[in-house]
Amino acid sequence: MRCPFCGNDDTQVKDSRPHEDGAAIRRRRICGSCGQRFTTIERVQLRDLVVVKADGRRVPFERDKMARSVRIALRKRPVEADRIERIVNGLVRHLEATGETDIPSRDIGRLIMETLREIDSVAYIRFASVHWDFRETKDFADILETISASVSGDAGEDLPPSGPGDKD
Numbered sequence: 444m445r446c447p448f449c450g451n452d453d454t455q456v457k458d459s460r461p462h463e464d465g466a467a468i469r470r471r472r473i474c475g476s477c478g479q480r481f482t483t484i485e486r487v488q489l490r491d492l493v494v495v496k497a498d499g500r501r502v503p504f505e506r507d508k509m510a511r512s513v514r515i516a517l518r519k520r521p522v523e524a525d526r527i528e529r530i531v532n533g534l535v536r537h538l539e540a541t542g543e544t545d546i547p548s549r550d551i552g553r554l555i556m557e558t559l560r561e562i563d564s565v566a567y568i569r570f571a572s573v574h575w576d577f578r579e580t581k582d583f584a585d586i587l588e589t590i591s592a593s594v595s596g597d598a599g600e601d602l603p604p605s606g607p608g609d610k611d
């Protein structure tokens with residue numbers, strides 16, 4: 444593994460440990476030339492997925508991009524970083540398990556939405572409002588219905604009236 448600081452090829456692994464419940468391995472490395480330390484994460488990749496955009500363009504699936512959008516949706520929500528990583532791993536496994544290499548971006552969005560809906564209704568609404576194509580009126584009606592159902596379903600939870608970002 445090449446050093447990201449000086450470009451030298453001679454880097455050594457100092458420490459390896461399981462990460463994300465064993466779904467990945469985290470390695471601490473040190474560069475023999477400049478002495479900088481950095482971390483690499485090794486994950487199983489079952490197949491190379493391709494995302495088919497709404498306009499027909501095909502781009503390689505990027506786990507990090509998906510993870511970022513899930514993290515943004517869950518920002519300041521009571522879901523720990525480790526759990527978010529496991530959620531993302533689960534999403535990737537799910538996509539890999541479909542057996543298809545080409546996956547419409549819309550299907551990926553729907554899968555993320557369905558997953559978030561189970562976890563946190565605020566994150567679900569955030570994700571839906573950013574990523575979902577609301578041009579189809581029926582979709583929008585369906586989402587509003589789901590949201591109102593999940594909000595009334597949450598009534599038993601003892602949530603404070605304001606969110607964590609609203610404190611003075």
Ligand SMILES: [Zn+2]
Pocket residue numbers: 446447448449450451474475476477478479
């Ligand atoms: Zn270096």
